[in-house]
Amino acid sequence: MLNGTLDTIGRLIEPGRVSRRVYTDPDIFELEMQRLFGRSWLFVGHESQIPNPGDYFTTELGRQPVIMIRHRDNSVRVLLNRCTHRGAKVLNERSGNAPRMSCLYHGWVFDSDGKLIGVPVAEGCSANFDTNDFGLAPVPRIETYRGFVFASLAAKGISFDDHLGGMKANIDDLADRAPDGKLALDAGVHRYMFHGNWKLQVENVLDSYHVPFGHASTVSKDGTQFARREGDERGAKVIEKDRTAADWKIRRSYDMGHGHGWTSNTKLDDDKRSSPVYEAYVNALAAKVGEARANDILKPKFHNSLIYPNVSIMGLNIHVRVIKPIAVDLTEVNVYPIRLVGAPEAINAANIRLLNVTHSAASFVQTDDAESFFRVQKGLQSQLTEWVDISRGLGAEDHDQDTNAPRGKATDELVVRGQYRAWLDYMREAA
Numbered sequence: 316m317l318n319g320t321l322d323t324i325g326r327l328i329e330p331g332r333v334s335r336r337v338y339t340d341p342d343i344f345e346l347e348m349q350r351l352f353g354r355s356w357l358f359v360g361h362e363s364q365i366p367n368p369g370d371y372f373t374t375e376l377g378r379q380p381v382i383m384i385r386h387r388d389n390s391v392r393v394l395l396n397r398c399t400h401r402g403a404k405v406l407n408e409r410s411g412n413a414p415r416m417s418c419l420y421h422g423w424v425f426d427s428d429g430k431l432i433g434v435p436v437a438e439g440c441s442a443n444f445d446t447n448d449f450g451l452a453p454v455p456r457i458e459t460y461r462g463f464v465f466a467s468l469a470a471k472g473i474s475f476d477d478h479l480g481g482m483k484a485n486i487d488d489l490a491d492r493a494p495d496g497k498l499a500l501d502a503g504v505h506r507y508m509f510h511g512n513w514k515l516q517v518e519n520v521l522d523s524y525h526v527p528f529g530h531a532s533t534v535s536k537d538g539t540q541f542a543r544r545e546g547d548e549r550g551a552k553v554i555e556k557d558r559t560a561a562d563w564k565i566r567r568s569y570d571m572g573h574g575h576g577w578t579s580n581t582k583l584d585d586d587k588r589s590s591p592v593y594e595a596y597v598n599a600l601a602a603k604v605g606e607a608r609a610n611d612i613l614k615p616k617f618h619n620s621l622i623y624p625n626v627s628i629m630g631l632n633i634h635v636r637v638i639k640p641i642a643v644d645l646t647e648v649n650v651y652p653i654r655l656v657g658a659p660e661a662i663n664a665a666n667i668r669l670l671n672v673t674h675s676a677a678s679f680v681q682t683d684d685a686e687s688f689f690r691v692q693k694g695l696q697s698q699l700t701e702w703v704d705i706s707r708g709l710g711a712e713d714h715d716q717d718t719n720a721p722r723g724k725a726t727d728e729l730v731v732r733g734q735y736r737a738w739l740d741y742m743r744e745a746a
């Protein structure tokens with residue numbers, strides 16, 4: 316039995332390898348919910364999901380249900396979705412409009428800032444009952460960056476600015492692609508669950524090693540993956556002469572600290588897009604920001620990114636992916652298409668459609684990964700082999716001046732090791 320001491324946790328991670336127990340041990344999962352999800356900054360949602368007063372969106376931080384709701388004064392609140400009477404979840408739908416939130420069980424009513432404003436059969440309340448003591452609790456800390464709402468369930472800890480650090484650039488990169496400089500996550504959601512540990516998905520979003528093999532069914536005879544984006548003339552070449560293509564191998568990954576990371580596109584995706592729909596979008600962007608700036612914005616810089624521990628923002632076929640741990644071997648993933656505000660409808664429709672093909676529960680790409688996660692979770696039931704290897708490129712990283720971050724080949728496992736460094740930092744520190 317794990318006792319959560321610094322010493323015990325520290326033995327699970329070694330340079331270049333981690334114990335199978337970090338994926339399979341229910342006690343470790345419980346400790347992750349307290350020490351990692353219980354205090355790190357977590358992505359909650361995007362302001363565009365709740366454009367009007369009373370609009371709400373419900374989700375979970377770790378396993379704890381919360382409500383993101385817009386109050387009358389236009390502020391965004393994140394409240395615990397837990398009635399202060401006997402504990403029922405107050406809002407049960409994923410989204411909607413509820414300027415007054417009414418609990419199903421005994422009818423207590425809360426304002427959109429959480430204040431308790433109605434208690435049926437009030438004469439039954441004790442003489443000193445004060446409604447001010449019974450509002451829905453706000454999460455201790457909430458911060459927003461370009462519409463991305465983050466919260467921490469802990470009152471103290473690293474500041475949001477320090478936590479997000481260099482990852483702001485990835486959010487900027489995407490938001491700047493919108494002619495109005497704003498993103499909207501209001502085009503529905505793809506939801507899938509897999510029987511595997513949450514970290515398998517977190518590790519995978521920056522794993523360029525698996526693509527030619529795990530997604531072999533999406534690669535043509537000449538080693539090229541299908542074209543992904545509107546206007547792409549061709550996809551990326553990922554295999555040549557039965558091995559990983561040189562072009563694919565020159566991609567880089569960046570270890571941005573706190574578990575964050577991103578992978579670059581390099582020249583793979585440069586200058587190969589052209590179609591009437593794409594051109595109309597380029598023109599709309601250039602009309603707002605000027606041609607030179609538009610060219611700079613549209614230069615593909617990042618393929619995928621991870622803001623540890625629960626959100627991935629993809630720059631290639633744009634979307635936001637939220638990873639929710641449910642049990643040690645069960646994970647839910649929500650994939651939100653992104654609309655570029657101010658862009659022509661046709662390019663937004665093309666981006667949304669593309670996600671059906673790549674990352675929906677019935678897509679060509681995501682299903683491969685879900686199968687891999689399932690097989691890893693199964694394979695790790697073998698107790699006689701303790702270690703999972705994450706040593707690719709160990710010691711081979713260099714230092715990138717621009718980002719001031721360690722940089723390795725995207726086919727290496729530098730960023731996974733970075734994730735486990737952050738994991739240890741959270742997990743070793745007693746709450």
Ligand code: FES
Nearest residue numbers: 398400401418421
């Ligand atoms: S549990 Fe919500 S009103 Fe009783």
Ligand SMILES: [Fe+2]
Nearest residue numbers: 529530680684
């Ligand atoms: Fe994949």
